Amino acid sequence: MAVTGTAVAVAVTLPGSAGADEAPRVASAAPGSTTSGTSGTAGATDAARGDGPAPGPATLASAPPEGAKGVGTDPLTDDELERAEALALTPPAAAAQRDARRNAEGGRGPQHLATELADPAPGERSGGPRRAVVRFYDYGRDELLTRTVNLDTGKVERSGAQRGVQPSAHPEELRAALRLILDSPLGKGVKEDYEDATGKELTSTDQLWFNGDVYRTYREENVPPQLAKCGEHRCVRLVTKVLNGAWIDTRGLVVDLSARTVTRVG
16 A cells, blocks of 8 residues: 655664663654654664664465374374275175265265364373274265274274264265255256356356255254154255355255255245
């Protein structure tokens, strides 16, 4: 921003070796202005001149390189995240059972939801083995799968399955829900709103910014019969907008990812 006008002398106290009894230094003075110091004309001249060149631009220090394995309570590294998910997907199980699991797109295998560092076991000393808790959702059985893997031994130490438990939605689930909306008759209005805002045809989820979460029936006053199983089924609601543009209201559409249906609410 350009600034015009007469410069004004500004007194600033600089940190460092200056004692508390020293007079503050003046960074700059206007042409023709006068300054006064405690030690006469020479002192005033030194104060007005200032010391040393102006500081250079600030720089950001580079982040240290990430190792293959963290230490203690360090966040899981990319290598550990990948290893934890792979280990969690290979517990002893019949091949038929593994093949029956489904992700949000209806493909083979459960849907990955989250991986996080596990707390140390009770009584375990710091610096013990690092473990990860990995969560999946199996759309084939509408089950939340939770597995704790030991990253040192490569073994699955605990495994459990729960029904009726609905943690927050993963971005891949939200994308699958948006794709179902665009493919359904109820997506016609979304496409029309997009074309009105941009003058272009909406053909891909990549053309929209989107977010959302699980649709929880106990928070709603009126739940349509088609959504009565939400909670047992995995259901989500989205908010969407044109990339760097206008909002498109999709809050009135709820997607049952388990049944792969779209329902209007409200």
